[in-house]
Amino acid sequence: MSLQDAVSGVALWRQVADGIERGIADGRFAAGERLPGETEIAETYRVNRHTVRRALAALAERGLVRAERGSGTYVEAPRIAYPLRSRTRFSEIVGAGGREPRGQLIDASEEPATRELAKQLGLKTGTPLVRIDALRLADRTPICVGTTWLAAARFPDAGRIYERVRSTTKLLAHYGIRDYRRASTRVSAAIVDAADAIKLDLALGRPVLVVDSTDVHADGEPLLTTRARFAAERIEFLVENG
Amino acid sequence: MSLQDAVSGVALWRQVADGIERGIADGRFAAGERLPGETEIAETYRVNRHTVRRALAALAERGLVRAERGSGTYVEAPRIAYPLRSRTRFSEIVGAGGREPRGQLIDASEEPATRELAKQLGLKTGTPLVRIDALRLADRTPICVGTTWLAAARFPDAGRIYERVRSTTKLLAHYGIRDYRRASTRVSAAIVDAADAIKLDLALGRPVLVVDSTDVHADGEPLLTTRARFAAERIEFLVENG
DNA sequence: TCAAGTTGTCTACTAACATAGACAACTTGA
DNA sequence: TCAAGTTGTCTATGTTAGTAGACAACTTGA
Numbered sequence: 302m303s304l305q306d307a308v309s310g311v312a313l314w315r316q317v318a319d320g321i322e323r324g325i326a327d328g329r330f331a332a333g334e335r336l337p338g339e340t341e342i343a344e345t346y347r348v349n350r351h352t353v354r355r356a357l358a359a360l361a362e363r364g365l366v367r368a369e370r371g372s373g374t375y376v377e378a379p380r381i382a383y384p385l386r387s388r389t390r391f392s393e394i395v396g397a398g399g400r401e402p403r404g405q406l407i408d409a410s411e412e413p414a415t416r417e418l419a420k421q422l423g424l425k426t427g428t429p430l431v432r433i434d435a436l437r438l439a440d441r442t443p444i445c446v447g448t449t450w451l452a453a454a455r456f457p458d459a460g461r462i463y464e465r466v467r468s469t470t471k472l473l474a475h476y477g478i479r480d481y482r483r484a485s486t487r488v489s490a491a492i493v494d495a496a497d498a499i500k501l502d503l504a505l506g507r508p509v510l511v512v513d514s515t516d517v518h519a520d521g522e523p524l525l526t527t528r529a530r531f532a533a534e535r536i537e538f539l540v541e542n543g
Numbered sequence: 544m545s546l547q548d549a550v551s552g553v554a555l556w557r558q559v560a561d562g563i564e565r566g567i568a569d570g571r572f573a574a575g576e577r578l579p580g581e582t583e584i585a586e587t588y589r590v591n592r593h594t595v596r597r598a599l600a601a602l603a604e605r606g607l608v609r610a611e612r613g614s615g616t617y618v619e620a621p622r623i624a625y626p627l628r629s630r631t632r633f634s635e636i637v638g639a640g641g642r643e644p645r646g647q648l649i650d651a652s653e654e655p656a657t658r659e660l661a662k663q664l665g666l667k668t669g670t671p672l673v674r675i676d677a678l679r680l681a682d683r684t685p686i687c688v689g690t691t692w693l694a695a696a697r698f699p700d701a702g703r704i705y706e707r708v709r710s711t712t713k714l715l716a717h718y719g720i721r722d723y724r725r726a727s728t729r730v731s732a733a734i735v736d737a738a739d740a741i742k743l744d745l746a747l748g749r750p751v752l753v754v755d756s757t758d759v760h761a762d763g764e765p766l767l768t769t770r771a772r773f774a775a776e777r778i779e780f781l782v783e784n785g
Numbered sequence: 786t787c788a789a790g791t792t793g794t795c796t797a798c799t800a801a802c803a804t805a806g807a808c809a810a811c812t813t814g815a
Numbered sequence: 816t817c818a819a820g821t822t823g824t825c826t827a828t829g830t831t832a833g834t835a836g837a838c839a840a841c842t843t844g845a
Contacts, residue, residue: 315552371811
C-alpha cells in the first residue's frame, strides 16, 4: 500500500483523518460541502473502508464533519485570521470576526528564572518571576494558551491582579505603565503537549503555532515575556510587511 | 497509564519521541548533553523501557540523538532563525548561520489559475500560470519547498529562466523588474503531506510552517504568489516589530 | 579490579490496528 | 415505487504496538 510504508508511529486512520482535515483547512472541501463517499476515500488513500470510517468518526467527534446515513458526510468548520502587529489585541481580532472573545486564568505562580527567561527579561538566572498561565477563547472555542513571565520584584502580586483585570495591558497599567511595545516575536510550530491538548481541546499529535514574544517599556526596559501556543487548525497569522 | 488514554492514532513511542524532540528544540536538552537514562525516561512517561528505546531509535535515525552503549544517549541538533521581512533573502539567512545555502528546481509547469490564485495575482480564474516548485537547503539539510505561481503571459518561459538563475530576484530582473516588495505574508502550520515529506526528508506526521506570500511591483501590480512549506523542526521565524 | 549503571538483545504475551466480506438501514432521484 | 448509492453494524483474521522480564555487553568512577 502507499501510506503505511511511508510513516511510522501514526495510525493509518489518523493519517487519513489528517489528510481530510488538511483538505478542509485549505479549502479543497468547503464548509457545508459533501465529502466523497467512504468507498471513494478508501480508494484514493488505498486503505480499507473501515479505516476511513474510523478517520471520519474521529473528525466527527471533533465537530469537523457530520455523517448523514444514506446521504453522505458533510463539512462543518473555518479558521480565524490573526495579524501579528506591535499592538495587536486578541479581543479586537476575535471581536472583528463576529465572535465573542473570552479570557480565563488557568494558574498564577512564582518560579525562578531559567537562563533563557532571564536573558529575555534582562535579569539574572534564578531571579523570582511571576508566571501567569491563561487561556483565550473565541465564543466557546479555545484558541490559545499563553504563559507570561514578569519579574516578581518589579510586579508584586501580578498574578492576583491579572486574575481581576484579565488583560496584560490593564495589568501593566496597574503598575503605571501605559506605553509599551513588542520588542521581538518568534513563531515556530510544534506538536501539542498533553497539558495544552486538554486546555485547547485538541487531539494529541495536532500542530500548534508557538509564539515567543517579549514586551518592553518605551525606554527599552524589558517588562514581560510570553510563550503562547495557538491551535493551528483554528488560526492563521498575518504578517504585516512594509 | 497517562499518555495512551489521552491520545489516539499516534503510537506511544512516537509521542515519547515527540516529547523528547520538543525538549531538544526548546533547549531543555542542550546539544551535546546526555539525556536521562532509558529507565528514567520510561518512568517519567509511564511507559515500558522498550517503548522508550523505540522512540530513541527513531530520533537516532533522524540524527537528533546518538546512543552510546554503556554510557548514555546524547543530543545532536539546532534550529535556524528566519526573519520575516519585506526583502528577506534565503541565501543571506542561511549564509549568516555559517551554512551553505542551495536551491534546486523540482519542477516547472503551466496550470490554469484557481479562484484563490487568481485573486492573489489580480487575474481571472483559469488564466494560464507558470508554476515553479523549488527546494531550498542549508548545507545538505532540506529547509523548505516552495511553489511559486506567475502569470504565463507576463512572464513567458519563466520556468526555464528560473532553472538557469535559481533565484526569484534574478528571475524578475530578467523581465526588467528591479524593485518589488512583499505585499502580504500569512503563516500557518500543518502536518506535512506525503510528497513534501519526501522532498524535505521529514517523517510523515511532522509539522510544517506554511507561508503564503504575494510580491508586488513598486506600483502595486501583483507579480507572483508563493506557498512555501518549512520543516518546523529545522527553522523558526522571527517577526520584526516596529 | 569491581560494582553500579548504562545500552543492546532475546522471548513471551496482550491489546490495538487494519483488512476482508456481508448485509442492514437509510436517502435520493429517476 | 424502486434501483442505485450512501452510512451503519456485525463477524473473522492477520499484523503491529506495547508490556514484562531476563540477561548480555559495555562504560564509568571509586
